[in-house]
Amino acid sequence: MILLLLCGRAWAEQPRVDGKYTATAYNQQGTTASGVQTARHVVAADPDVLPIGSRIKIKHAGRYSGEYVVADTGEKIEGRRLDIYIPSERACRKFGRKRVTVQVIQLGDGTHQAAKDAQHAVKQDVKEDLAKKAVGNAATEDDWAAKKTKEAKTAEGADPAGTESAAPGPVPK
Numbered sequence: 001m002i003l004l005l006l007c008g009r010a011w012a013e014q015p016r017v018d019g020k021y022t023a024t025a026y027n028q029q030g031t032t033a034s035g036v037q038t039a040r041h042v043v044a045a046d047p048d049v050l051p052i053g054s055r056i057k058i059k060h061a062g063r064y065s066g067e068y069v070v071a072d073t074g075e076k077i078e079g080r081r082l083d084i085y086i087p088s089e090r091a092c093r094k095f096g097r098k099r100v101t102v103q104v105i106q107l108g109d110g111t112h113q114a115a116k117d118a119q120h121a122v123k124q125d126v127k128e129d130l131a132k133k134a135v136g137n138a139a140t141e142d143d144w145a146a147k148k149t150k151e152a153k154t155a156e157g158a159d160p161a162g163t164e165s166a167a168p169g170p171v172p173k
Contacts, residue, residue, distance in 0.1 A: 017050060017107065023061055023082045023100045025092040032072035034115030040142060041122050044072035044083040053114025055105040055121060058082070061098055063141035067125050069118040070108060086142075 029038050034052045036042070043056070047070075050056065054070040064084055077083055082100070086092050106121075108114040125138035130147055 017054075017104050018102060019080070021080045021082050021100050021102050023058065023084055023095075023098045025064075025084045025086045025095040026074075027086055027089050027092045029087075032115075034071040035112040036069075036071045036115055036119055038072070038085045039119075040085065040087070040140070041066065041068045041126065042071045042085040042119070043068045044074045044077050044085075045070045046078050046081065047073055047110060049080060050082075050102075050104070051108040051110040051114075053108025053111060053118045055108075055118045057103045057105060057138075058084070059101040059103070061100045062095070064095065065100075065136065066140035066143070067105070067122050067138035069115060069122045071115045071119060 026044065032038060032042060032044075043058075045054070050070045052070055052073070055067065056070065057067050059065050061084065064086065068084070072083070072085070074083055082102070084095070086095060106118065108118060122138065126143055128134075129137050129139035130143060135144070
C-alpha cells in the first residue's frame with residue numbers, strides 16, 4: 001500500500017509536457033544552444049519544460065505542423081512557449097502567434113548529443129513521409145513545397161526528348 005502511494009505521488013509530480021503551447025516563429029540563422037545549426041524542424045523551448053534533444057509533434061500550426069527537435073532556447077521562451085525556426089522573415093511575421101498542440105515523441109536529456117540524435121531521427125521521419133507521400137505526420141507543408149520545387153527544377157534540367165545538341169548554341173545578347 002505504501003509503495004502504491006509513493007509511486008502514485010512520484011507519477012503525479014511529473015510535469016505534463018503534452019498539450020497546449022503558444023508558438024511564435026524566428027528566422028535567426030546560426031548555431032543553436034545545442035550546437036546544431038538552425039534549420040527546418042528546429043524549435044526553441046524552455047529547457048525546464050522540454051529539454052534539449054526532445055522530439056515533438058506540433059499540430060495546429062498551419063503549414064508548419066509536423067515533427068520537430070528541441071535544439072534551442074531563448075531568454076523570452078519560458079514555460080509552455082515554443083519558437084519555431086522558419087527561414088523567411090516574412091513567413092515568420094505571417095505566422096504570428098498561434099495556440100498549438102504538442103505531443104512529445106521522446107523527451108530529451110538536455111545534451112548536445114541528444115539534440116543531434118533527435119535531429120537525425122526527425123530528418124529520417126520527414127524523408128520517410130515524403131517517400132510514402134504521407135501528409136500531416138512528420139513532414140510539414142513547407143517540406144512538400146520544397147520537394148515540388150526541387151522536382152520541378154530537376155525536370156527543367158532534364159531533356160526527356162533528347163533534343164538538346166551536344167554543342168552549346170550562341171549566347172543571346
